Amino acid sequence: MANAILVVGEVAEGALVPISAELLGGARRLAEGSDQTVACVLLGSGVEGVAQEAIAFGADEAFVVDDPALTEYNSDVYLQAMLKVAEQLSPAMILFGQTNLGRDLAPRLAFRLETGVIMDCVEMTMEGGRLMATRPCYGGNARAVNAVRTDPQIATVRAKSQDPLERDDSRQGQVTKIDAGIDQAAVRVKVTERKGMTAEGVRLEDADVVVSAGRGLGGPENFDVIEELAGALGAAVGASRAVCDLGWRPVSDQVGLTGKVVSPTLYIAIAISGASQHMAGCSGSKNIVAINKDPDANIFKASRFGIVEDYAKVVKPLTEAVQREKGG
Amino acid sequence: MHIVVCVKQVPDWDIPPSSFKVDEAAKRVVSPPGVAPVRSQFDEIGVEAAMRLKDQSPDTKVTIMSMGPEEARDAIKHSLAMGADEGLLLTDPLFEDLDWYQIALVLSTAVKKLDAVDFVICGRQAVDWDMGVTGTGIAELLGWPALTIGKDVQVNDGTAVVERVLMDGFETVEAPLPVVATVSNELGEPRYPKLQQIMKAARKQVTVWSAADLGLDASQLGEEARKLTLERLYIPVSDSECEIIEGDTPEEKAQNLARKLSEAKLI
Structure with a gap:
């Protein structure tokens, strides 16, 4: 052998x-x-x-x-x-x-x-x-x-x-x-307890499509539109470190060096600037799409497609457009 | 109880990617001028884990150990200001450019030379190479159990109890001391030293050991003894420029993006 x-x-x-x-x-x-x-x-x-x-x-x-x-x-x-x-x-x-x-x-x-x-x-x-x-x-x-x-x-x-x-x-x-x-x-090590994290929907690491959002969303309530887009794409939802630190999303959603490392086929980063901390968790993605109102945001450098726009104006229409494309 | 925390100083990588540079010939990261090295963030969490144990049992001794150049003294001093008792700097030209086996060999040999160590705590990985094997390596070379990626570290009656972070949950593991544990950021923020502690730490002596002090030489630490080689180090360039999707209205941009994704068979 x-x-x-x-x-x-x-x-x-x-x-x-x-x-x-x-x-x-x-x-x-x-x-x-x-x-x-x-x-x-x-x-x-x-x-x-x-x-x-x-x-x-x-x-x-x-x-x-x-x-x-x-x-x-x-x-x-x-x-x-x-x-x-x-x-x-x-x-x-x-x-x-x-x-x-x-x-x-x-x-x-x-x-x-x-x-x-x-x-x-x-x-x-x-x-x-x-x-x-x-x-x-x-x-x-x-x-x-x-x-x-x-x-x-x-x-x-x-x-x-x-x-x-x-x-x-x-x-x-x-x-x-x-x-x-x-x-x-x-055997010196004993496992005394094991708790599964019951994530709703698709597990981040297994997902073929991930939609992540950052602090630019302005508040936890604005994740609703992110979840709708994720739903239309059959995607898992991720978040930046700042979002998790603020308690808008559970720590288990965090993508980055100190969070999950994901490499989906499609990674959509919404209102995420693309700090090294975050890129460490998603740079292995096959295709990154960035939506950010700042045309100089670092995330665009790693992206295949980008939209320079306020997320609030574009995510809902994108969800509808995705539903149309998938339906057709 | 005697706890040793391993702390590494690393180049500051959390800088604008445009100023991140690599010398490909030397296979090294080149820090921009004026950017000082930083403490590897998971190691600071290791210090925090040790200090929480010391908070519970004040007779605990915490030794901070760092292998690196003379500047690594700064990382040790900061950890001393967080409340650790003693500092140990392992520095020697022979300690440069080691692979992980050699790093673990140096650190585990120092642990053996220290006085009756019960517990070694490391960060889950250093944020330069992100390899995540040093803690486990120290444990194996000492013949101790390793409890990795902990979010909570306790000691009950001579048994270490660590809650581990899994990709899809948590598990609690325990093993009798002596053990090695590695910790993750889920443990919580490291404490910030007060000015008075910083001044006190500045006056503390840091012990310095060389390779000879540890009884190690080039036969173990030289290039020939490496098990792992670094063939190349480079900055990845994305294969294509980002295509900015245009449109007269946000709705049109969204529609155009959805079409592009569909054409690329991504949705």
């Missing part, structure tokens, strides 16, 4: 999560034209049935570590399981999603294996068997290209930065079980 790219797949509600399918697509493209293979490992409880799905999304083979102790993420338990996987498979590369699991487990695994890790990559290419990973830094102002010299090369990859392959259920691949063999005596 010394030439395998190992994708750490994640399962939710009995199915492979979108980021894992994206990773498999990204791994396939990295392996193209080389003798490298793509493997997927699934950790959890009752996840064996998902192995075929990983193969359908591009894995040559799948490994399953199925253990009741892996039902919920616990860093100590998952680290033990991943160490076993790494030892047994000795992959050339291990890719995680930049998820709750990936951002916690990937660095831990890397330090334990005395290798390097590159976090939150948005672009990946292969040069002579080494991963060249591009990642935003300095609050999205700059991009760094990093490589790991040691093996395995470990990286986490930002959601929506890689395109998944078309699901092909006719693809065949071997599924192998790996025994987690968790030593409970060595």
Whole structure:
């Protein structure tokens, strides 16, 4: 397996999560034209049935570590399981999603294996068997290209930065079980409580379209028109830091360095100037549209389309126009 | 209880993007003249987390540790003014241009050399490279648990209890001391030092350790020992100019934008 790219797949509600399918697509493209293979490992409880799905999304083979102790993420338990996987498979590369699991487990695994890790990559290419990973830094102002010299090369990859392959259920691949063999005596961390945030509508990080608004709205009541536009677009609603600091929107809506990092296909920024703090959270978006009355606002520099206008005059008509375009 | 907080000084990146510059040959960010480095904001929250623990148990000792050039002393002094007890500056030409493994090696070695540390607190990530692995790395190299991205940090009877921020919620985790925790801005605003505290902190001595003091040398900290390489650093340029949608009225602009989005298959 010394030439395998190992994708750490994640399962939710009995199915492979979108980021894992994206990773498999990204791994396939990295392996193209080389003798490298793509493997997927699934950790959890009752996840064996998902192995075929990983193969359908591009894995040559799948490994399953199925253990009741892996039902919920616990860093100590998952680290033990991943160490076993790494030892047994000795992959050339291990890719995680930049998820709750990936951002916690990937660095831990890397330090334990005395290798390097590159976090939150948005672009990946292969040069002579080494991963060249591009990642935003300095609050999205700059991009760094990093490589790991040691093996395995470990990286986490930002959601929506890689395109998944078309699901092909006719693809065949071997599924192998790996025994987690968790030593409970060595588990020091205990998870005592878990609370979900019950966000209404579409989750920010999963949304294909995000409509965000800033302090320029003037008050929390003016978010009504933003929500209407989001509704017409099937979008999630985000907000700038200032808006959340003022308590107009919950902190969970904040897009930016100290909030959510989103990379939707379409990001509509309304009355947002585009401070570095905010851009750090949305610069990975494929298309940014800015609506701002200040023609010199920084947000226009990062945008594909822009309207220079007071938001209050243009958002309602835009909602209606979107409804017409979608209807027609 | 002895808490060590890691504080990093970083170039001020929250400046107008037009004045943000990169020297691509040197693979470094160049701060505009007159713009002083700043304390990485998540690290200040780390100091705040430690001070809240000290508020509850006044016999707690808080040591501020920073690795960097001589100017990093300013970051330490500010944290001392917030109420921390001691400052430790790790400075050495060998500490320049380290990768994260090497950074964690230096910091964890210093923690071992300090007197009986129970708790290390770091920011969730430094706001220069935004990598977010140093705290976990220190924990792994010390063999301690790491409780990451905390919004609330407590210690009950020798057990650290941290409420973690997840992408879709929160979870509470606990582990017996010694541990490493990393903290996020959801913890709350860092306290602002009073003038009297600033003056008191200015008189405090900051301990300085070099690589030799830590028993580390070029075989561990040199370029050859890096596990990660920086191949390139650049400022991304957007592929296209922004197309400003025109129209005689706001309604017309809105209609024209909707049409453009539809043509581009974005809606």
